[in-house]
Amino acid sequence: METTRHQFYEAKTNAFLGFTTDIKKDAGFFRVQDHTIMLLWNQNQETLEIQVDDYVVVLQSGQIASVTYLQKVSFNRTQAPLTAFSFNREFYCIIDHDEEVSCNGILFFGTQDLPIVTIPEPLCNRFTTLLNVFAEEFSMPDKIQGQMLQMLLKRLIIMCTRLAKEQLIVKVLDNEQIDVIRKFNVLVDTHYKTKRKVSDYAALLHKSPKTLSNLFAIYNQKSPQHIILERLALEAKRLIRFTDKQNQEIAYELGFNDPAHFSRFFRKMTHLSPSEYRNSQIAHV
Structure with missing residues (x-):
């Protein structure tokens, strides 16, 4: 099957939006590849795999996963075409536009587990139609193309965020x-290196530590303190695996x-010393 791929690039601002029906094949095609956010959509009937950091993620048919540039994503294990939208902050900053889409901390940034949503059967046509509108807009390079594509991307993010709220967050x-x-x-994603106590974040949110703990007891089984420490451990694993920094440098x-x-701390969180973890990753390369 022939790959469909498009990209929008504005040299003046470095704004970029890319679309492909086979990201493994086209990852090197796009003009901008660093510091991008991606929505990965499995449109196949069968499942497929991607690797994010040091674990394998299985995407079922009709599922969409969201990843950011903080995560290390590999498509070496991906055996079927995977549809992907890729964009950078210059094209659409989800932090600056959070009031519009309310996706931070649910779809992007700050989530402890990779957010994966499933498109329900009644909504399949809506997502497919939006995909077709994207393709049509990519073929119309006029002065307002960037604005139109930005509106469509915002629509896609909102649709995914609504599904995430329904599927990943308890109804109560x-x-x-x-x-x-x-x-x-x-x-937590912003301050984990310097703020390690729940009370630090409670103060920033104008809540009591107990209120946060009670809220997360309903939301999931992880306490706020454990989420903070998990984020720190995750960054440690990334630095060990994907950089040449020594353990002492990483510690500081x-x-x-x-x-x-x-x-x-690392052994308590992973049951391995930093050196043991490093060696285990080398053995899997």
Whole structure:
């Protein structure tokens, strides 16, 4: 099957939006490849796999996963065409436009598990129609093409965010409580190197630590404190696996004054020492 691919690029601002029906094949085609956010959509009847950081993600038919440039994504295990939308902050900044789409902390940034939504059968035509409108707009390079594509992307993000709220968040939470969870997730992603206590984030959110703990007890089984420590451990694993930095350098970068303290923390979170984890990743290459 022939790949469909399009890209919009504005040299003046470096704004970029790319679309392909086979991201594994076309990953090197796009003009902008760094610091992009992606929506990955499995349009096949069968499942497929992608690797995110150090674990394998299985996408069922009709599922969409969202990844950011903070995550290390590999398509080496992907055996079927995978549809992807890729964009950078210059094209559409989801942080600056969070009031419009309310996706931070749910679809992008700050989420502890990779967000995956399933398109329900009644909505399949709506998503497919939006895909066709994208393709049509890509073929019309006029002065307002960027604005039109931005509107379509915003629509896609909103549709995915609504599904995420329905499928990934328990129904007993109201919008205000969901907003607190979103903001907490984003704050952890921003401050995890310097703020390690729940009380630090409670103060930023103008809530009590107990309120946060009670809220997350409803939302999932992870406590706010565990989420903070998991985020720190995740970054440590990324630095060990994807950089040449030594354990001592990583310890200081993550805010540990003592490398031995960092090693104890890493072993507690992963059951491996930093060196053991590094060696285990080399063995799998």
